[in-house]
Amino acid sequence: MTRTVLPTILIWALILAAGAFALRWMEFQYLARAFPWRVYIGLIGAAFAAGGVWVGWRLAARAAPAPFARNTAAQAALGVTGQEMKVLEHLAAGRSNKEIAQALGLSPNTIKTHIANLFAKLEVARRTQALAKARDLHLIP
Amino acid sequence: MTRTVLPTILIWALILAAGAFALRWMEFQYLARAFPWRVYIGLIGAAFAAGGVWVGWRLAARAAPAPFARNTAAQAALGVTGQEMKVLEHLAAGRSNKEIAQALGLSPNTIKTHIANLFAKLEVARRTQALAKARDLHLIP
DNA sequence: GTCGAAATCACCCTTTCGGGCGATGGCCCC
DNA sequence: GGGGCCATCGCCCGAAAGGGTGATTTCGAC
Known part of the structure; x- marks a missing residue:
């Protein structure tokens, strides 16, 4: 279990970094707008993604009863x-x-x-x- | 694990790019509307949730070979x-x-x-x- | 102290398994 | 057309497994 935690964190760090970068880029693109609502969107995205991970994990955990292939x-x-x-x-x-x-x-x-x-x-x-x-x-x- | 990191990043990059594109498009479409943001919050949430499900599924698939706990x-x-x-x-x-x-x-x-x-x-x-x-x-x- | 559950062992009897042997018919391949 | 493999069935016999019953000891709980 522990061996999968670190990669997970790394992936999420990368995702967040990419998101931050995208935010800056969009900030530049839509310079006229100075609203912080993009942050909300990022947060919402992160929250939904986290929920999705949880759901996916659960789903996979119960929908994978080890298929067994005959030798x-x-x-x-x-x-x-x-x-x-x-x-x-x-x-x-x-x-x-x-x-x-x-x-x-x-x-x-x-x-x-x-x-x-x-x-x-x-x-x-x-x-x-x-x-x-x-x-x-x-x-x- | 390493083999799944790159695809993961790519997919997320695609999702983010698609999100940015959608933002521009919606910016154009609903420029004058007062509350178009609910729509993209929904879209972003759905996209992130879907990606999260995918990631969680993958993660769970290669985790924990079930060591057997006596009932x-x-x-x-x-x-x-x-x-x-x-x-x-x-x-x-x-x-x-x-x-x-x-x-x-x-x-x-x-x-x-x-x-x-x-x-x-x-x-x-x-x-x-x-x-x-x-x-x-x-x-x- | 007594009661009950768990653990230990024994005997008898029936059923099921397993080992060994042989036999037949079908099928494929050289 | 004979040899090999598979699948099918039979019989005999001994070993293992299972059912039933009863007994003793130990130990903790009431």
Whole structure:
């Protein structure tokens, strides 16, 4: 967090400096007018900008739930097939072999085979272990 | 970060330039009018707010990779005790009851009891299900 | 002092998992 | 047309996990 504060301050300092410079320039341009209202405009602009930053920050904070991109490289490297990935996802959802079989319209034996192959490819012996490793490899969220 | 500073300055320079131009134009258009300033205050405010939103969004996007804070509220609400949380963490690491027992210097029977209590509190029936739910409640990363 | 919650352990029994083995059919590629 | 890979299913058996019940100890709160 601290590392972003300094750049932020710098940016704002630059913006304010630019604004001041612009004000002087405009002062020169509109010499006849001697009103300080430009200052107000600057202040209002700064206030709106600050509010905008706050809003943008909030928006980004809640609208960015970490998109998660599946590590297809690891999947390919381990030779995990498509069907096995499907089973892996059901596994991560906490389903039993029987439930996965019903969800995919397959025999529990087939699910067992897929899971056994997954275990071999992930080099694990338990489903919880498989989940930990798969999450580590970003195969699942 | 550095790569965003230059575009930021450029954009703000553009905004300021556009604002100056708008001022001149409005000066001409509404020369005789008594209160044209409300219009540009609105415009400037909108422009600065928009720029601020943009900056805030960018800033938030590259800040804080979310270090994960355990949801102690949920833990308390469910009545999950400290020992059970320890067991839950080992569970998430993919360890068996026996391994957890050895790691904590306890009997496997005790681990079984803790896990059974966890299941009851999380309202699940399998360890993989418990992990899914615990992750959902942010009890574990 | 007693009551309750937490923590510890034990036993029994059923279900689920996992390992090992084999088998079949489809598909692609050389 | 044979070899390799994937997907599908079956059976057997042992290990792990889960459900139920009961017991003891410790410790803080009332």
